[in-house]
Amino acid sequence: MPHSPPTSIDQTLKLLEAGGYVADRSLATVLFLSLRMGRPLFLEGEAGVGKTEIAKVLARTLGRSLIRLQCYEGLDVAAAVYEWNYAGQMMAIRLAEAAGDIDRETLQSDIFSQRHLIKRPLLQALEPDPAGPPVLLIDELDRTDEAFEAYLLEVLSDFQITVPELGTIRAERPPIVIITSNRTREIHDALKRRCLYHWVDYPDSDRELAILRARLPEAPAKLSKAIVGLVQAMRKEDLFKLPGVAETLDWASALIELDAVALDPAVVADTLGVLLKYQDDIEKMKGSRIKEMLDSLERDLKAAE
Template identity: 75%
Template sequence: MRDLPASIDDTVDLLNSARYVADRALATVVFLSLRMGRPLFLEGEAGVGKTEIAKVLADALGRRLIRLQCYEGLDVASAVYEWNYPAQMVEIRLAEASGDIDRERMTSDIFSERFLIKRPLLQALEAPDGLAPVLLIDELDRTDEAFEAFLLEVLSDFQVTVPELETIVAEHPPIVIITSNRTREVHDALKRRCLYHWVGYPDTARELAIVEARAPEAAGDLAQEVVAFVQALRGEDLFKRPGVAETLDWVSALHELDRVALDPATINDTLGVLLKYQDDIARMEGSEAQRLLSQIQAEIKAEANR
């Protein structure tokens, strides 16, 4: 277990300790979220490290990570709680077989906590060890507005109402990280309850630092070429630009292939690690990949001669 950071610099150190290379703006909003007890809403393209923030905080702070993966059609039963109906039916049958059919007592018994199945949002309100968990609500934009509306109670007061029982309030409110890939706009009412930060693609220096932290076995000239190539690739007219996650995957793939430098054939053979749409791959393979490689190699050489 580790105490919450006392400053922005402490937050940077905390993230670095878990090999997350954050810029100061992101470290600032993470620090404020932790100190103010406010949910943190992170938007940005897929693969830029939004989800990783929650994992890193849980690991660095020694807290439980509770993840709610959002999807279309997500409802209360999957996200918050549901009753264990098979077990309730067994309890009813046993009561009937024994002749104990006091309906009021039976109703009270079968709708007790021992028959309650707790899903991620309800689990996040509990802190049996006295430490607030980290709650990750991942890809909220995949759900619908009805579920967003339900989240308002959870994020405003850190409580959930179970009609058959009571309103369950968190004694130690969780650290909440919400992510969105912005496939649709999330309602303002929910955003107002959060601190907001847009997570963009890193610049060359920070992406190189990320690669060196996460894939030290491929550091050096190869890492520099990979980062420069990906940075240039993001400037092309692509359907889906590669994120940092794809950069790390590519570095790992090249390391597995025992490559120490980029060449046109290797790029063409491994474009599927970086790009996930055939139109993008068809656009970039061959002469386009050669053009980008020549461009970045010339830039690296010029920088080295300065």
């Protein structure tokens, strides 16, 4: 069931919380402004910190459709915007020829009509929806090239797309646009100027614990604190890829599946592949380093009691 957008920052926080997303006030503020002003929201941050999840939660809690464009190197108009159904067009031409109907203007208007147009995510997002404007997620924009990034300017400026054979297609009501980037390259200022911007950072220990409790309430309280404490400590290490919130949740789920009630060097070593994704990082954390970190964590937890 569709819901109206929040009318305050506090309502935005509650909306995200209802979807299981624990946000800080700065994120809720920029998201609220994005919804009120009708501006795209550009989210940057390390992989696994929850950028994509914001769009999913927003679509779910507002009762809107989620249209996702997953970006990759070489992404073009045919995959992102539209393409023509060439097989259908050829069939229409052959049927017209067989029927003796070869009026060129009529045939051209038929083969270049909406019924032969295959709509991809960007064009789909401009279509009217009874539930309200959809949430358009343009995920990992930094993976595309600058040519596609430049193409997006028309879409984000006026929420319109030009199809040469049909003309300009405009959205009656602009979609809610969330753009994410892992910052593997810089996005051009021209595109950023059309958006509101927010850097999504790793959460502090209190917020990460709240996220873990919200997403995995079945996890034992003591184990949850230990998981968050160790992950927070690992983020201070010189690792190639620091574990994100997604990895924290995956690791907690894995430990629950193993019926773990506490962390010890053996169980941590056996499950490091859930938390860390590079062999060099795993090797660096194995052995005595794990025990040192667990001992330090145990002292910190006892001191906090």
